[in-house]
Every structure is written in structure tokens, then in C-alpha cells.
Amino acid sequence: MDEITDLFRRAAGHAADYRRSLPDRPVGVPVDQAALTRAFAVPLADAPTPPEQVLAELVAAAGPGLVATAGPRYFGFVIGGASPAATAADMLAAGWDQNAFNAVTSPAAVAAEAAAGTWLKDLLGLPASTSVGFVTGGQAANTAGLAAARHQVLADAGWDVERYGLHGAPPVRVLAGAERHATVDRSLRLLGLGTDALHAVPTDGQGAIAPDALAVALRDVGPGPTVVCLQAGNVNTGAVDDLRRACELVHRHGGWAHVDGAFGLWAAAAPGTRHLVDGLELADSWACDGHKWLNLPYDTAFAFCARPDAHAAAMSYTAAYLVGSGGVPAAADLTAESSRRARGFAAWAGLRELGRDGVAALVERCCALARRFADGLAAAGFEVVNDVVLNQVLVGFGDDARTDRVVGAAQADGTCWVGGTTWRGRRLMRISVSNATTTEADVDRSVAVIRRLAG
Template identity: 45%
Template sequence: MIKPSPKRIFKTDYKNVLEQTLGHAIEYLDGLDDRSVAATVSLAELRERFALPLAEKGIAPTRVIEEMVSAAEGGLTGSGGGRFFAWVIGGATPASLAADWMTSAWDQNAGLYACSPAASVIEEAAGNWLKQLLGIPASASFAFTTGCQAAHTTCLAAARNGLLTRLGWDVEEKGLAGSPPITVFAGNRHGTIDRALRILGIGTASVRELDVDADGRLVPEALEAALSANDGRPSIVALQAGDLNTGSYDPFEKLIPIAHRYGAWVHVDGAFGQWANASPRYRHLLAGAAAADSWAADGHKWLNVPYDSGYAFVADSDAHRRSMSHRASYLIHADDARDQMDWNLEWSRRGRGIATYAAIRELGTSGIADLVDRCCRYASELVERIGSLDGAEVISPAQINQGLVRFIDPSGTSHDARTDEVIARIVAGGEAFFGGTTWNGMRCMRVSVSGWQTTDSDIDRTVEAVKAAINA
């Protein structure tokens, strides 16, 4: 016998659980200022709370949420709040968070225009706004990705296609086995570049590491010499807009013309640093970057939209499309609208651009410029004030929103161990959260400010917390 179809009470289930969730969300967000910024419960405790035996019977949606929220208590970091300065992590602005909820409520498969016309047109609009904000040519194609990792992978897939098409090699059909090898020239770079090269079959052995200056900027003479020795073979030059340690920018105006003279594809990692273009005060740092061939950036860092949100841009839209597009008879392809799967790694996907659309409308260009300027000012203030405490020193003054300090071992024997020890104490104190890094052979504390919620009072509270950790 066919079972009766599931009940109409689904409607009230949605209402009850969504109203309950709204309450939990507001309570969580309101509490960010007072709760420990670090997680406070152990791995064992979290496993005990979450890793329940797989149940045969389901439970009410409201109970699922109630128990999940209660089990997560103490297991979250306050990365959306005002005193989280580790890695490069932003919070979520109100409109972008709400838009993210709507994305889930609408639950559209934003892979094709036919599947969700509104999601397609929202992404089309947001992609065009992003190009204006980030200083990328209007003619570039784009994709909304899960993050900068996926944006690099998308851009470098387009690079692989573009470079090898020029040599008459159809990499989409033949793959890389037997193809002309691609060499990648880079100075300092984020690990996501290497992972993209691994995923794409280009491999990390293809990377030629070039000299950088004291701030981590690629030296133009080193690039010129390396490309000239490469004899015109296909090459990618991976540049940085915002070094993860110092925030420094490669000198694009010098490097890109050199790379192009040798026919190289220039890719820019602007995960957070590309946002400097949104501020008249910092835009000069990207001078010359618009001439690149591809750019990767993130929304979940400096634009403060919820995870996960990244952006890929490609100057040669044909290469981009060739590397991603697919046609199938069971799909409906749009002739005059945007089918996201022509540009993305994913086939089915959420309406990933919707939160970005909302954040840009919420902040406007002036609000985004203000966010960038504010984070840079706070980073600079934090580095100076922490660096001037007894027992601390500045290693790299903040460039944009990134700087480095370290802590001095009074016995003079191990500043590295002392730095890690003080960072651990700050984190354990729960008032602020920082991470460590190794820069020029020294352990340092990264000061990275990306959150829209940080205020003057957060900076004061943080400096006090660092002082207490030094003196503990």
C-alpha cells in the first residue's frame, strides 16, 4: 500500500523552528562581546556531546536545534566579534547574514539560469559590482566560489587552458600527460596556490621560487632573469596583493609588463588585499594589477559575508569558459543569461552570490571604503600599542590590515618560545584571539584585523589582555 504523503504540518514545523532559531541566533550574536573569544570546551567533551549513536527514530526539528545549540556552547570561537585577530577572518554583516538565511530558505540550485533565474541575475549584478570595487576590468568573467582556494583553482584552470590552447594543445580533452609543461614563477605565496597546482595536475615541482625583498615582494629583476631563461615555454606568474604576514603588495606595475613580454599568464592572489581597491586611501597599492590575467579574492574575509564566499575573475573569458563549461541534453542552457556552471567548479550549488549582493547594497562603496580604512587603522594601532609594551617589539608595522609583533624572552635565550607562550596565554584568557607565524626565521604574532565589529573599546581591551599575558 502506498503511504499517505507527509503531512501539511510541515508548514508549522518551519515556523516553529525558524522562530526558535532566530532567538538562538540573536542570543549568540549579542553575546559575542562578553563570551570568551576562544573555545572553552575540550575535544573530548565536544565528541561526547555531538557523536551520539546513530538513531533509528528522528526527533522534532525544534529539539534538533535546541540540542545542537546547547552542545555547541563553548565549542565556538568568537571569530565574528570584535576581538578576533587571528588569520584573516571576518564576521557577517546583518544584511549578508539575513541574505544567507534567505539563500537557504529559497534553497535554489544556482547552477543554471533555468533552475533559478533570480539567483543567476543576482550573481550577474553582484559580479559586476565586485569588478568595480576590486579594480578588475569590466570585461573579465567571474565566478562565485567557496573561497580563495577554489578561486585559485578556477583561475589556474583557465590559465592552463589559455596557455595550452595557444600551443594547439586541448587540455580539456587530452589532459596534461604529454602536454608542454607549464612552469610557475612565484615569490612568497599562500599554500592555496600550491594546492591548486596539485589539484590541476600542474604539480608543485613546476614552481620556481624567486627572490623577494625584505617585505616579501617579488623582485622584478629576478622575474626578468627567470623568464628570460625559460625560453618562451608556457608559464604562470603568481603574484600577491596582500602578503599573509606583512600585508605587502607585489610591484604589479613593474612585474606584469615583464611577465607579459614573455607571454606568461599573471595570476593575482588578492584574497583580502584586493579589497584595498575599494578605499581611495589604499587603492594605489594595486596600481598596475588590473593588467593581470586572473584574480582571486574572498568575500568571507574583508567584505564580512558569511562563509563560504570567494571570487574568481579571468580576463580571457573564453579560456575561463572553456575550462569549466559543459553541455548535457537533460539540462536547459541559457543563451542570453548567466549559467553559473559555465564558470564554476560546481555543478549543483547554493546561490553563493546572494550574501555578497546584500552586503554590497548594505554598505555601499563608502561603507566598504570605511570598513577597509577602519580595519587598517585598528591594525596599525594594535601593532604600535602592543609593540610598545614592555616585553614586546614590532617586527612589521601594519601594512593595510596586517602586521607582526613578537615577545621578548627576558633571559634572551628564546624569543620564539616566549612568543608562542604569550600567544597561548592571550588565547587562553578569552579576551582576544591571535595566531602565530614564522617570518624571516622568527616566531611572531600576527595582528590581522578584518572584522566589521571591531571598535575602539575592543582595541583597548585587547591591549590590556596582551599586557596581562606578558606579565602573567
């Protein structure tokens, strides 16, 4: 056991060294992918290898290929850096090696999920009776929410989809904004509804569903099983649909309202942004990531459902050999996984570390830094094309080719990492501010580099 203690301490030391290096190390540098692959692709030995040697080899092989996504100047995708307490809890979760299937396989894991889920619902203003499934990401959360929606709208039409499947079922119509996230389409494929069932609803100038257009779309599809996918946080602009008006329209037509709030749902946790998601609580299901704006470790996300019975009916199963299954829905009853890592420990620790005020401050600080980014680049003469309402900034540098050159140069420089996107037919730089450790100095340093490279 002393050898295990030493090994775990070495691993923790390597992790801590890496985290300490983040403020100063290049965020992303060109990588020789072939060399990186060769470093890992050593022949598998016949004899066992001592664990300390394995650890040293892993650190040496992985080092050149690590991207500082957990650092303060990574602005590419909506990626946060896992907080200290959440990271430490995740280390414990790996050491404890719990299977969070149910309260028999790990009573502690299920209790942590229950407590963290209660905190999450309170922070986001969701009904207290809402069920919470701890899943891997926005894809899994959207799939769980839409599975519950499929169950309910077909049950309302007199069809048991879990028993009979979709062959012969009343057709389910799905409405979603023209600028929905691609995971919505994949969820429809995975659930057997297919993307042909989707009716794209026109969006406004910032990519949010126009309520009048939604009203027309609902009228045009007519009566029948209907699911509407709304969005809190357009992936490019950060725009939020008018959730109150949209949910009222959907329910007036007897439909199910699902909100894809991968990062934008966190607007509800801060006084300065809460108005953007007014009416959030009226929806039937919600998808939200923890490893984005909440700065929890990968992979942590949440599938919320206002109808726990529909949630469990869509996702759970029982078997004679599964001791403890079939009770009050929890843990694996609310996800598509049976063998589940105990991600609730890190979620509990991260929320406990931040507290209500800390979460609000994190959201509002990132929004303020995004505006600082936009102001700095606009002052330099570059075009900020979106209304910066959350943590997303879109910037144009003239023609598409020049914009791509600036984005590529910034990524190669290593001071910061920004992404590129196509929005409304234009190539743009996409900046996402999501990390709790980002400072005004990080933003100003990044703006200065982008200005220099663009010049």
C-alpha cells in the same frame, strides 16, 4: 506550515542571541574536544525526532565549541564577521533552498550573482568584461584562475588541454613568490601541473616579489607556456607585489598573470590603500575572498578572469539533459561545482548594505586599527617586525619560546584571539584586523591584555 514558521523563528532567535553576545563573550576558551564529540555522537534513533527537539539538541551540543570568530576581538586568521544584511540574506538562501547551477534551476540566484559581480568589478577596478565565478574560498578561486591560465597558455602553444590532458603537452612553467600562499601549490597539484613546475621567485624584506628578481626568473625559464602567480596581501605581512611592473614583465614574455588577492585585493576599494595595488587591472585573473575582509558569510569567494572564454573553457561542461546549459557562461560554467548553494544572495545583500563608501570605510578603518595595534605594542617595548601597510601585524616578544607562551596565554585568556606564525625563521604573534565591528576600544583592551600576559 505553522510549525515550520515557529521552527525557523526559533533558529533565527538562537542566531540573534549568539550575535548579541559577541562583544562580551570570551573569544576562545579551552575546549574539551572529547566531551564535545560525545555531545554530538548520540546513537542514531530508529524513529524520527521532532524538528524542535533536534534544534534544541544542536544548540546545546554546539554551544561549548563555538569560537567567536564573528566578534570584534578575533584577530587570528583573516576572518571577518558576516554583516547583518548578508547574514539575513544567507538565512533566506537556506530557506529558499535554490540550486544556483544556471538560470533554469534558479533565475534569481543567477541574477543576484550577475548584479553582485558587476558591483565587485566596479569596486575593485577590474575590466567590465571580466567573468566572475562565485566559489567557496581562496583555494577554489586560485584553482579556477590557474585552470583558465593553464587552458590559455597551452592553447597559445597549440595544445588542447581539455581534450588531450597534460600527457605529451608542452611543459607549463609556474613562477610564484617564495612567500606565496600554500593554496597556490595545492592548486598546481589539483590541476596536474605539480609543484615541481613551480619556480620560487625571491622576495623583498616584506615578502613581496622583487620585480628585478621576477625579470631574471622569466629570462631563466625561457620561452614557452608560462604562468606567474602574484600576490596582493602577503599572509603574514600584508605586503603587495608591484603588480604594474610584474604584469608588464609577464606579458612581455607572453605569460599569464594571476593575482592571489584573498584579502589584499580589497585595498583597491579604498582611496587610502588603492595605490598599493596599482596596476591590478593589468592581470589576467584574480582570486578574492568575500568572507574575509568584505565580511560576508562563509563560504563566499570570487574567481575573476579577464578572458571569459578561457575561464569557461577550463571550467564548464554541457550535457544533453541539462536544460539551459551551453549558453552565455555564468554560474556553474565558471566554477568547479554543479550543485551550488546560492551564495550570490548574501553577496548582493552585503554589498547593498555597505555601499561603495561603506566598503572603503571598512578597509581603511581596519588598516588604522592595525596601526593602532602595532603602535600600542611597540610602545610597550615589543618588536613589530613588519611594515603595517594593510591589516596585518607581526610582533615578537624576544625569543621564540616566549613569543609562543604569550600567544598561547592570550588565546587561553579569551579577551581576544591572536595567532602564531613562523616568518623568516622566527616565531611571531600574527594579528589580523578584519571585522567591521572592531573598535578602538577593542584594540586597546586587547593590547592591555597582551601587555599584561607578556609581563
